[in-house]
Amino acid sequence: xxxxxxxxxxxxxxxxxxxxxxxxxxxxxxxxxxxxxxxxxxxxxxxxxxxxxxxxxxxxxxxxxxxxxxxxxxxxxxxxxxxxxxxxxxxxxxxxxxxxxxxxxxxxxxxxxxxxxxxxxxxxxxxxxxxxxxxxxxxxxxxxxxxxxxxxxxxxxxxxxxxxxxxxxxxxxxxxxxxxxxxxxxxxxxxxxxxxxxxxxxxxxxxxxxxx
Amino acid sequence: xxxxxxxxxxxxxxxxxxxxxxxxxxxxxxxxxxxxxxxxxxxxxxxxxxxxxxxxxxxxxxxxxxxxxxxxxxxxxxxxxxxxxxxxxxxxxxxxxxxxxxxxxxxxxxxxxxxxxxxxxxxxxxxxxxxxxxxxxxxxxxxxxxxxxxxxxxxxxxxxxxxxxxxxxxxxxxxxxxxxxxxxxxxxxxxxxxxxxxxxxxxxxxxxxxxxxxxxxxxxxxxxxxxxxxxxxxxxxxxxxxxxxxxxxxxxxxxxxxxxxxxxxxxxxxxxxxxxxxxxxxxxxxxxxxxxxxxxxxxxxxxxxxxxxxxxxxxxxxxxxxxxxxxxxxxxxxxxxxxxxxxxxxxxxxxxxxxxxxxxxxxxxxxxxxxxxxxxxxxxxxxxxxxxxxxxxxxxxxxxxxxxxxxxxxxxxxxxxxx
Numbered sequence: 001x002x003x004x005x006x007x008x009x010x011x012x013x014x015x016x017x018x019x020x021x022x023x024x025x026x027x028x029x030x031x032x033x034x035x036x037x038x039x040x041x042x043x044x045x046x047x048x049x050x051x052x053x054x055x056x057x058x059x060x061x062x063x064x065x066x067x068x069x070x071x072x073x074x075x076x077x078x079x080x081x082x083x084x085x086x087x088x089x090x091x092x093x094x095x096x097x098x099x100x101x102x103x104x105x106x107x108x109x110x111x112x113x114x115x116x117x118x119x120x121x122x123x124x125x126x127x128x129x130x131x132x133x134x135x136x137x138x139x140x141x142x143x144x145x146x147x148x149x150x151x152x153x154x155x156x157x158x159x160x161x162x163x164x165x166x167x168x169x170x171x172x173x174x175x176x177x178x179x180x181x182x183x184x185x186x187x188x189x190x191x192x193x194x195x196x197x198x199x200x201x202x203x204x205x206x207x208x209x210x211x212x
Numbered sequence: 213x214x215x216x217x218x219x220x221x222x223x224x225x226x227x228x229x230x231x232x233x234x235x236x237x238x239x240x241x242x243x244x245x246x247x248x249x250x251x252x253x254x255x256x257x258x259x260x261x262x263x264x265x266x267x268x269x270x271x272x273x274x275x276x277x278x279x280x281x282x283x284x285x286x287x288x289x290x291x292x293x294x295x296x297x298x299x300x301x302x303x304x305x306x307x308x309x310x311x312x313x314x315x316x317x318x319x320x321x322x323x324x325x326x327x328x329x330x331x332x333x334x335x336x337x338x339x340x341x342x343x344x345x346x347x348x349x350x351x352x353x354x355x356x357x358x359x360x361x362x363x364x365x366x367x368x369x370x371x372x373x374x375x376x377x378x379x380x381x382x383x384x385x386x387x388x389x390x391x392x393x394x395x396x397x398x399x400x401x402x403x404x405x406x407x408x409x410x411x412x413x414x415x416x417x418x419x420x421x422x423x424x425x426x427x428x429x430x431x432x433x434x435x436x437x438x439x440x441x442x443x444x445x446x447x448x449x450x451x452x453x454x455x456x457x458x459x460x461x462x463x464x465x466x467x468x469x470x471x472x473x474x475x476x477x478x479x480x481x482x483x484x485x486x487x488x489x490x491x492x493x494x495x496x497x498x499x500x501x502x503x504x505x506x507x508x509x510x511x512x513x514x515x516x517x518x519x520x521x522x523x524x525x526x527x528x529x530x531x532x533x534x535x536x537x538x539x540x541x542x543x544x545x546x547x548x549x550x551x552x553x554x555x556x557x558x559x560x561x562x563x564x565x566x567x568x569x570x571x572x573x574x575x576x577x578x579x580x581x582x583x584x585x586x587x588x589x590x591x592x593x594x595x596x597x598x599x600x601x602x603x604x605x606x607x608x609x610x611x612x613x614x615x616x617x618x619x620x621x622x623x624x625x626x627x628x629x630x631x
Contacts, residue, residue: 060510085497087507088522089515108493111486137522 001124002046005030006037006063007082008055016050016110023117033057034066041070041077048078048124052107053090064090071102078123082107088137091130095207103129103163119163128163128203135161138207148190156183161206218396227403230287231343234336234406237283241276241329245269249326267310273325274298277414280328290407293415295321321416328413335409339402346395353388357381434607437600448499456492460485508547512537513570516547524554526566526585534572538579538630545604545628546570546581549612552601553583553624561587561622576631582623589620598624 003025007013010032017027029040033056041049049070055062067079071094080103081094091104103123109131110116119129130138135158139146146154152173159169170180184202187193193206218224248269255262274297281292299305304315316322360367360376367376375384467481500506508516514532521528537543550568557566563585570581591598593614601624605612610628 054506060506085501085506087511087515087519089507089511089518106497108490108497111490111493137519140518140522140524140528 001025001048001121002028002044003120004028004037004040004044004046004049005051006032006034006040006049006055006066007052008032009052012052012107019110019113019116023113034062037063037066038069041074045074046077048080048101048120050080050082050120053081053083061090064094067094075101077101078120078126079103080105080120080123080129082110086131086134086137088134091134091138095128095130100128101126104134105129105131106133122163130162132158132162149187153183153187153190156180157187157206160184160187160202163203215393215396218400219392221396224396224399226287227400228343230283230403230406231336231340231399233283233287234332235340237276237280238333238336241273242333244272245326245329248272263311267306267312270298270312270316270322270326271306271310273322273329276329277325280332280410281414284407284410288403288407290411292407292411293421295325295414295416298322324413328410331409331413335406339406343395343399343402346391346398350388350391350395353384354392356384356388360384430603430606430609433603437603437607440596440600445499445503448495448502452495452499453492456488456495460488460492463488502551504544505547508543509540513543513546517550517568517570520547520551520554521568524566525558526554526561526563528554528557528566528568530568532568532570534570534579536572536575538572538576538628542579542608542610542628542630545608545610546579546626548604549581549601549624549626550583552597556591556597557583557585557587557622560591561585561589561620563587563620563622572630576629579628579630580625581628582625584621584623587620587622588618589616589622590618591616591622591624 003020005013005016005020005027007016007030013030013032017030020027028044028046031037031040037049037051049067051063051067051070053061053063055066063083064081067081070077071079078101079094081090082105083090084107086104086106094102094104101123103119105116105119109119122129138161139154139158146157149157155173156169159172164172166177166180166184170177173180248265252262252266252269255265274295278294281294284290284292296303298316303321304313304319306316307313312322356368356375360381365374367374367380369375375381463481463485467478467485470478470481505516505519507519513534514530517530517532521530538546550570554566554568557563564587566583566585568581568583570579572579591614593599593602593616598614602612605626605628608628610626612624612626614622614624616622616624
């Protein structure tokens with residue numbers, strides 16, 4: 001995969017570049033601010049971009065706004081937003097209307113290299129990756145009652161919202177694929193959602209349901 | 213003894229200067245203010261031409277009041293606290309610099325300063341007349357033996373009686389002496405009375421003074437609260453992230469030493485170090501959120517509070533209706549109030565449900581914040597958390613109330629002015 005990185009901290013920029021290169025990806029360009037990043041994306045048209053939320057000059061949500069521009073202008077490019085903290089509101093803005101090829105993770109998750117690379121690949125392929133903390137916030141702020149769901153079904157719902165595939169959910173919960181399938185169908189029935197065939201459509205349904 | 217010393221003391225003669233200079237200044241002031249108000253208000257009937265004249269008059273009265281405060285400080289040593297100047301915080305300003313606003317005329321300060329300028333002349337005239345007469349009559353009577361015989365009738369006359377002869381002269385000298393001894397006390401006493409009048413008209417109202425005291429206290433509490441907060445951050449950093457990073461460095465150091473001989477042990481140590489590093493990150497993140505959540509600045513209360521609610525182990529309903537974002541200091545206080553209240557809900561309340569309602573009313577208006585739960589109540593208002601919260605709320609001029617009867621429910625509410 002070809003990747004463009006936007007990150008103002010030199011330390012993290014170098015670290016990410018090394019990590020991705022070692023994993024066999026190509027880092028086409030790195031940028032330290034929103035404008036430089038957008039120029040690099042226009043020039044290299046990568047498969048996926050990794051963007052830090054907080055960047056100069058404002059050090060507020062520069063990166064998020066740049067990510068939204070990429071999402072709208074180049075729909076084929078996956079956008080993975082990294083942040084020192086995660087907020088349900090940012091996730092909502094990022095995902096609204098199009099939860100394909102977007103991800104929003106805590107920077108900490110980079111430390112678990114394999115999971116991070118998995119999420120990046122998922123985003124590049126048009127899937128989604130939401131941080132468990134964001135999902136927890138979404139569930140807490142849900143505008144619908146989740147009371148009818150069993151605890152296990154809630155776990156499955158959370159993992160689905162994170163953008164995980166059935167196989168990944170089965171692995172995480174240490175159950176068989178059939179059991180996961182059953183849980184998912186129950187969730188869709190209880191919540192009155194049309195079951196979807198593809199992963200990202202499921203995520204879309206879940207996120208719609210959670211009120212994004 | 214002091215009666216004689218007072219005859220020549222500086223205070224006495226400064227007081228006399230105070231009366232005489234007041235006479236002169238009062239004459240100028242009464243002329244300007246009568247003229248200004250007369251023609252100003254009179255001018256209103258013909259055209260609005262009177263308005264600027266009124267504005268100038270109010271200004272002049274204010275400057276006169278300032279000059280008078282300086283004069284009192286110089287001659288009598290009395291310090292009179294000042295009204296704020298027109299346009300300064302706490303007082304209405306002028307339209308385009310000179311035309312008084314409508315509210316100017318409902319201000320106590322405006323009328324007090326104008327009234328003072330009118331009163332200066334009569335007050336100083338009375339004080340000066342009494343002082344000077346006492347001194348003069350005293351001197352005349354005292355010195356009578358020196359010049360009485362030279363007068364045409366052999367002495368001054370009262371009715372048909374001529375005052376002469378040892379007996380009369382002795383009485384005159386005695387009376388003159390008495391008057392001269394009284395004169396300094398009288399002069400000073402009148403200056404003190406004059407000062408009291410000036411203080412009444414030129415000094416701010418008592419409620420303003422009370423407000424200053426209140427602000428001083430609240431400022432002190434805010435400074436203390438900030439200090440306590442800094443200490444808490446230092447402690448959290450020291451006990452949390454810093455210790456974890458030390459442990460992490462240690463594990464890595466041990467791993468480095470093991471790599472040569474025991475690869476498995478080294479790998480295990482690196483795993484542990486990895487865990488330590490991630491935990492340090494989590495702690496730092498929570499600490500940063502506790503200091504000032506970035507999302508509050510970027511997106512406002514709604515976004516920040518929903519994040520807060522999600523972190524609370526007790527289910528929380530959040531209702532935020534704030535049409536216009538209040539200033540950041542008010543937002544921060546509202547945020548920390550909800551944060552502290554939800555921490556209490558999670559720690560002590562044994563509640564099964566909590567509710568957060570934040571509403572903005574009017575512009576700039578007020579922000580009301582309410583956090584309630586269905587727990588056991590009995591919140592400690594004097595405890596560090598809630599009293600620190602009250603300090604922060606009073607720091608932005610807000611009011612906070614805590615209702616927490618034992619048995620519950622607990623309701624913490626605050627009203628924060630946004631202007």
